[in-house]
């Protein structure tokens with residue numbers, strides 16, 4: 171089996187991407203944020219306090235003839251940006267891109283933090299990290315990918331995210347039409363539960379490539395690229411008027427500044443992020459001061475190749491044994 175689903179940016183800065191899914195019988199459609207940096211599949215639901223719902227679509231298990239409460243199980247998760255959610259669990263049919271998991275654990279929110287309430291376009295998350303990270307207790311549950319993997323033509327899913335346009339998540343196959351050149355695969359360390367890999371180094375603009383192993387995670391649920399401070403300061407030294415703002419929590423610069431591109435290595439391959447992707451967004455709508463798409467990982471604790479990096483490439487998340495991750499230009 172294979173599947174293919176759209177990944178739509180929720181706003182003009184590609185802060186997050188949403189993918190349509192259907193849950194239950196008759197099918198209820200929601201649009202979820204595919205997040206390779208976590209492993210809970212949770213949704214706004216009929217159990218979410220109405221005061222915490224601000225335009226989101228909800229899943230109502232009591233309207234699904236195939237929904238079954240997973241008795242006595244709860245979940246609770248906090249994300250790197252401080253947002254959080256928690257609730258109870260139902261088992262139901264779950265379909266993404268024509269691919270159905272019959273008995274998917276669908277985690278229903280009974281509480282979401284303000285930053286989720288504010289994101290009116292995001293009806294929940296599909297965690298595609300390793301199932302070891304799932305927070306359901308007392309028995310942790312499998313991700314959608316782990317539930318369908320054995321039935322896929324190939325145990326993979328791919329991300330083809332785009333800047334200001336709809337991309338795709340494919341399941342079970344690698345679409346040759348979506349990339350150019352070769353895909354370079356490198357090992358993944360599944361122990362932390364993330365898609366953790368080593369980048370082989372970086373270059374700023376047309377500068378020389380600096381070979382240095384950078385351990386990071388490929389995280390579709392994080393908007394920006396977070397790398398070691400030394401790399402980030404070297405980058406913004408080349409940006410007229412850039413400052414590291416305590417007020418805005420990172421590097422900002424005049425929106426009119428010209429920015430160098432940024433290249434990272436994957437073994438002997440190179441992925442170049444166009445400068446436009448690093449001119450992330452005005453600090454507040456209409457401001458002439460912009461926030462950088464490349465920021466320091468020192469406050470994060472881990473290097474994160476988020477959407478700013480991922481949308482410059484075609485990425486294969488290979489769930490085989492051993493797991494690997496593949497990167498190609500496009």
Ligand SMILES: CNCc1cc([N+](=O)[O-])ccc1Cl
Pocket residue numbers: 186203205207249250251253285286289292295391392
């Ligand atoms: C923006 N804070 C909530 C949020 C967090 C994540 N996350 O993966 O950490 C994804 C989407 C949203 Cl809307």
